[in-house]
Amino acid sequence: MSSRIPRRRDPAKLFLGGHLWLVYTFLYVPILVLMALSFNDLGLPTAWGGFSLKWYGELAQNDAVLRAALNTVIVAVVSTILATLLGTLLAFGVERRQRRNNTMEALLFAPMIIPDIVLAIALLSFFTALNFTLGLHSIIMSHVVFNIAFVCAVVRTRLRNFDFSIVEASIDLGAGEVTTFRRVTLPAIFPGVLAGGLLAFTLSVDEFIIAYFTAGAGQGSTTLPMQIYSMIRFGVTPEINAMATIVMLVSFTLVFISQRIDRKAISQ
Amino acid sequence: MSTDGANMLTETGADAATVIRLENITKRFGAITAVKDISLDLKENEFFALLGPSGCGKTTLLRMIAGFESLNEGRILLDGKDIAPLRPNRRPINLMFQSFALFPHMSVRANVSYGLEMEGVRGDELKSRVDRILETTQLTEYAGRKPDQLSGGQRQRVALARALVKEPRVLLLDEPLAALDKKLREHMQLELKRLQHEVGITFVVVTHDQEEALVMADRIALMRDGEVKQCASPAELYEHPNSRFVADFIGVMNFLDGEVSVEGVAVQGLGVLTGRSNGDTRTGDRACLAVRPERLTVAPATAERLTHDNVLDGTLTDIAYHGQDIGLHIAVGDNGQVLIARLSAAAEGAADFKVGDTVQVGWQTQNALILPDDSKT
Numbered sequence: 001m002s003s004r005i006p007r008r009r010d011p012a013k014l015f016l017g018g019h020l021w022l023v024y025t026f027l028y029v030p031i032l033v034l035m036a037l038s039f040n041d042l043g044l045p046t047a048w049g050g051f052s053l054k055w056y057g058e059l060a061q062n063d064a065v066l067r068a069a070l071n072t073v074i075v076a077v078v079s080t081i082l083a084t085l086l087g088t089l090l091a092f093g094v095e096r097r098q099r100r101n102n103t104m105e106a107l108l109f110a111p112m113i114i115p116d117i118v119l120a121i122a123l124l125s126f127f128t129a130l131n132f133t134l135g136l137h138s139i140i141m142s143h144v145v146f147n148i149a150f151v152c153a154v155v156r157t158r159l160r161n162f163d164f165s166i167v168e169a170s171i172d173l174g175a176g177e178v179t180t181f182r183r184v185t186l187p188a189i190f191p192g193v194l195a196g197g198l199l200a201f202t203l204s205v206d207e208f209i210i211a212y213f214t215a216g217a218g219q220g221s222t223t224l225p226m227q228i229y230s231m232i233r234f235g236v237t238p239e240i241n242a243m244a245t246i247v248m249l250v251s252f253t254l255v256f257i258s259q260r261i262d263r264k265a266i267s268q
Numbered sequence: 269m270s271t272d273g274a275n276m277l278t279e280t281g282a283d284a285a286t287v288i289r290l291e292n293i294t295k296r297f298g299a300i301t302a303v304k305d306i307s308l309d310l311k312e313n314e315f316f317a318l319l320g321p322s323g324c325g326k327t328t329l330l331r332m333i334a335g336f337e338s339l340n341e342g343r344i345l346l347d348g349k350d351i352a353p354l355r356p357n358r359r360p361i362n363l364m365f366q367s368f369a370l371f372p373h374m375s376v377r378a379n380v381s382y383g384l385e386m387e388g389v390r391g392d393e394l395k396s397r398v399d400r401i402l403e404t405t406q407l408t409e410y411a412g413r414k415p416d417q418l419s420g421g422q423r424q425r426v427a428l429a430r431a432l433v434k435e436p437r438v439l440l441l442d443e444p445l446a447a448l449d450k451k452l453r454e455h456m457q458l459e460l461k462r463l464q465h466e467v468g469i470t471f472v473v474v475t476h477d478q479e480e481a482l483v484m485a486d487r488i489a490l491m492r493d494g495e496v497k498q499c500a501s502p503a504e505l506y507e508h509p510n511s512r513f514v515a516d517f518i519g520v521m522n523f524l525d526g527e528v529s530v531e532g533v534a535v536q537g538l539g540v541l542t543g544r545s546n547g548d549t550r551t552g553d554r555a556c557l558a559v560r561p562e563r564l565t566v567a568p569a570t571a572e573r574l575t576h577d578n579v580l581d582g583t584l585t586d587i588a589y590h591g592q593d594i595g596l597h598i599a600v601g602d603n604g605q606v607l608i609a610r611l612s613a614a615a616e617g618a619a620d621f622k623v624g625d626t627v628q629v630g631w632q633t634q635n636a637l638i639l640p641d642d643s644k645t
Contacts, residue, residue: 168336169369173434174357174386183382187373 031248038241045236055242064219065243068227071136075211075223076204079143084197086144087151088189094152095159111149119146120213127214134216139223142214143204150203151196158192198258202251284311287437287470288333293342295328295494302328304494305342310438310472315464317481318474320491321517326474329491330440333472334363346437357386362431366443368423370415376426377402377411383434401433404466421452428460432467441473445480457483478518482506490514510546511642515558522564522607524557525641533557533638537601541578543636554641561610563635566596568617569626576630582607584625594618598629 038056042049059065094108111119123142127134166188170180186193208225215221222230224247231240288310295303303325310316318326331337333344335356343350351359362383371379380398389397402408405425415423424444431439444460445453461484464471475481481488482502489499490513498505498514509515512523526535528549532542533556541557549555567574569581585606586597596609607629611618621627 163367163369165365165367165369166371168356169363169365169430170371170382171355171357172334172336172363173383173430175382176357179386184371188371190373 034241035245035248038238038245040238043238055238056246059239059242059246062239064222065224065227065239067219068222068224071221072205072224074136075139075143076201079140079147079204080197080201082140082144083147083151083200084193087148087196087200088155088193090148090152091155091159095156095162096164108152109149111146112153116207116209120210123210124213134214134221136215136221138214138216139211139221142210143200143207146210147200147203151193151200154196154199155189155192158189158195162189195258198254202254205247205251284313286310287312287314287347288472289343289345289348290329290333291343291345293329293332293344294340295325295332295337296340302494303332306494306496307342308489308496308499310470311487312470313468314470315461315484315486316470316472317485317488318472318491319478319481319485319488319517320476322476324491325494326476326491327442330363330442330472330474333438334361334440335359336363360434360437361440362434362436362438363440364427364431364442364444366446368415368427368447370423370426370430372415375412375414376407376418379415379426380407380430380433383430387434397433401429404463405429405432420448421456424448424456428463432463432469435467436469438470438472441471443474443476445475445477453480460484482518490517508546509558509637509639510548512556512558512639513642515637515639520561520608520610522559522561524605524607526555526557528553528555528638532633535601535605537603538580538605541636542633543638544634545638548640549638556639556641557636558639559607559631559636561595561608563631564607564609565630566598566609566611566621567628567630568620569628571628574628574630577633578636579628579630580607581626581628584621584623584627587621587623589613594621596621596627598627600629 037045039051039053040048041052041054043055090108094105120142123138123145127138132138166184167180170184171177175183206225208229211223212226212229215223215226224243228240228243231237286309290306290308290310293303293306294301306325306329318329320326328337332339335351335354339352343352345351346360371382374382377398380401381394384394384397399408402411405428407422407425407429410418410422410426415426418426424447428444441460445456448456457480460471460473473481473484482505485502487499487501488505489496490505491497492513498510500508505514505518509518509521515521516523524533524535524538524541526533526541528534528545528551529540530551532540534540535557543557543559565574565576573579580600582598582600584596585599586595588595588597591613593610593612596611598607598609599605600607609629613619
């Protein structure tokens with residue numbers, strides 16, 4: 001029956017479908033071009049000289065890049081651990097409060113909303129006022145500051161569906177506070193904590209402005225985004241394309257892992 | 269558990285030993301007094317119900333026994349010893365939460381084992397005790413499942429098993445059946461009663477459902493506004509309520525308001541009606557005459573005059589069909605009073621009543637109660 005009715009495409013559907021493909025094109029074609037160019041033997045954006053891994057090789061020889069990559073890993077790992085810990089605690093504190101205070105809630109989200117440049121200047125002024133020596137540690141502290149807000153927000157969504165009576169149940173069954181946290185509370189909210197941590201890590205890895213302001217003078221505390229920025233002033237080199245490709249693969253892997261973990265947690 | 273001679277020694281009811289004694293317990297939250305000077309004895313091997321409308325303090329009382337709320341005044345004695353210094357994880361009392369509070373990331377077996385592991389039970393003893401309780405609660409085949417793979421009734425049984433496996437002196441249950449649908453709830457009422465008999469542990473259940481309390485409990489404490497209004501067996505509570513509130517809360521009751529006179533209660537427009545007095549009312553007091561629907565006899569006005577101690581004339585305003593019985597709503601007098609009578613659908617002439625019929629309704633003095641008026645305005 002239905003096959004006899006002439007098929008009419010809904011114009012709204014056509015429009016939305018077309019829009020979707022446009023978005024995909026604008027998002028991913030430049031990235032694909034960048035990835036392709038990183039394997040271009042000629043190193044020119046205009047001509048293809050054959051497949052080659054030589055830019056990756058050169059990258060591996062570039063001490064400044066390697067050092068920046070190491071710095072980024074240090075900053076991201078340390079600030080993620082600290083922000084995840086403190087952000088999770090904060091989420092518990094906020095969710096367990098009997099009286100809700102709107103001003104306090106808004107202040108919690110502030111680091112997510114305040115423009116990075118404002119936060120960067122504020123942190124720099126703060127560190128200077130305290131006569132604080134700038135370096136990797138000040139970048140770490142700054143990243144912790146804004147990442148706490150993100151971790152807190154992610155963990156809170158998990159806690160909102162969290163039945164706090166399981167904490168009391170654990171105590172009722174004879175467990176102490178520490179055992180209860182280790183065996184009941186943490187496992188129950190772990191997917192949320194992990195998601196918050198991965199978000200914090202990703203944000204920390206590609207954060208530029210705040211790191212740039214709080215890194216202090218000298219090459220010692222240059223992070224990868226800062227390194228790319230300084231290299232790009234002399235034009236986009238194939239080396240940068242190679243580096244961007246690596247960074248992207250790492251991010252994709254992390255997102256893939258986090259989604260796998262989350263799906264596993266949900267199916268349990 | 270076998271029903272041999274030794275079992276006969278564990279009595280329930282008034283003669284059994286007291287497990288928990290509540291002495292003059294008061295709990296305040298700021299300006300609100302949630303529990304007012306409550307004293308109760310909970311007996312060995314008893315199924316006790318704390319019944320009352322929401323906000324009457326029953327859950328607060330339960331949480332104080334479990335140790336999750338502190339007391340402002342009074343003492344809780346377990347086997348004669350004050351348990352105030354014991355934190356909840358040190359009390360030989362377990363609480364079954366209304367939400368069941370199962371650990372979502374653990375299997376049924378892990379949930380049930382948890383409490384024993386906390387006591388340091390390990391190895392074969394752990395396994396055999398967990399196996400035994402899983403069998404008692406018919407959960408053996410679900411041992412490997414996670415809570416979200418279970419039905420509501422199964423989750424409830426896991427919560428029970430998890431608390432019972434610790435063999436507590438007292439098991440507290442906070443609205444244990446509220447999360448279940450009606451059919452399952454009725455089944456689980458009897459199931460809980462069976463389990464309580466089988467394990468021989470004192471159960472204290474909090475509920476707002478009077479029917480649930482009547483079916484399950486050996487004794488019921490009916491609470492309102494933080495006070496125990498009456499504590500008695502279900503039959504006693506139903507047949508001999510001590511106040512209008514209790515009579516109204518338990519089952520269905522007809523009330524005729526009036527003033528106590530020498531012979532009974534003088535009700536405006538209906539004259540003096542008779543009932544039993546429990547001695548709480550004096551001549552001249554505001555009071556009400558209370559009579560259960562099933563204690564009323566109804567006959568058509570055209571039939572022979574009823575010979576009951578009290579007979580009123582009225583008009584049938586409504587007939588409610590319940591299946592096994594029917595409810596007759598009878599307007600009596602000129603002041604809008606309505607009596608509800610219940611009679612078996614199988615009774616002679618029951619099917620002949622029609623809305624608008626004039627009828628006579630009667631009851632014996634011994635089947636009505638004169639109760640002080642404690643209803644709130």
